Amino acid sequence: MKFPLYFSRKIAFSKDNKNNLSRVIIFIGRLSVALGIIVSLITVSTGFGSKKAIKERLADFSGHITIKSTRSNSSYNTSVLDNQGLDIQKIKQIPDVESVQKYATVTGIMRNENSFAGIIFKGIGKDFDSLRFKKFLIEGTTPKVTEVGFNNSVTISQKIANDLHLKLKDSIVTVFSKADQKPIYRKFEIVGIYKTDIKMIDDQFVLGGINHVRKIQDMKANEMGGLDIFLKDINNIDKDFPEIEKFIGYKNYAEKATEKYPQINDWISIFDTNIALIIIIMLIVVVINIIMVLLILIIERTNSIGLLKTLGASNSQIRKTFINYTLIIMIPGLLYGNAIGIGLLLIQKFFGIIKLNPENYYVSTVPVDLNPLAITSISVGILIISGLALIIPSYLISKISPVKAIKYN
16 A cells, blocks of 8 residues: 555544544535535426426426427417428437427417406327326326317416316306307316426416317318427427427428426526535635645644654655545535435425425425435536645645744743
8 A cells, every 4th residue: 555545544544533623624524515515416406407497397397309280380270290201200210309298289278257368279289298298287188189189178277276266177258259250159067287387388388189170270180280299308408409390391390398487597597506516615615624724634643744754755745644544534415415414305205394385486396306426526527626726735745844843941
């Protein structure tokens, strides 16, 4: 075993540390490291967790990638998808694509004796994935659509249900308008109530049978207003997007889930800045504390440094000894910090103790993403950066004279 590592371990685990200033210094060093790890873990896990949870909510409602006609533009009344160049089978064969669902939308007004609400009626087909949507349901089910005839069942949001004082099995009249024609009235039965916590969705969307939209929009039986494409992993959306675009045709366009709501995407991007800022601040605090620990330990053990120099140890060996000594001091802080930080995050992940206002944060509880790579990177990163930061202050050792150091008391 090399001398610096051997001697640093000897002084680190020496019983003398329990009876002198080292005890307090070691405690301060370990405490700062533990707090830095805890804050960094919570920041990264909740920050990435929030980004992932919001993106997944957007995607699970309306697809990771949506294909629409260029004639639809930003209108909520979808135009018919152009079949020229559109190859749905090729899209389904892309390895990362999990499912593809047809839909069509039209705007309308739900009204009763008490109030009214402007809505976007999203017509779904028989390929609708009710299991994926189940996480949003708080009561009832989604409409059972067969695309044969008209299904008068709808699933509405909790927000719309509260505004119109509706509950399961209630009936509600919806008015749809057509250019140069009389309004079209439809009576629906409420079979389900959902909540996504995404205000732009909960305020507007109602799920019902696609044939109603086809009838209102004068679409043919096999025509659709768009396709919702669901991927196996939302993190692959940027990689898969160009592949999907190859099979959508020239008169259609593809859109990512986050692009539909740019204000949410802009808000999500702030997480990256906040995460980086907090980690940098905590890293600076940890490094400053560890440097102070090293300097105080050098001053406290001036006699030992003088003795080592007298016995022939070089300045480089002694510097490495004290850097190793300080890093060894940090290890219990790393372990305790990870244990406490991961413990707190697991409690939040499984019990959702800390709640949020979904109108401001788009989620009702603080989400947690326990990424092993991120957790490991935080600990290893702090250890490496601290080690590098200790190199310059360790040169104080070369200024210590062996004769004066041995006399130092």
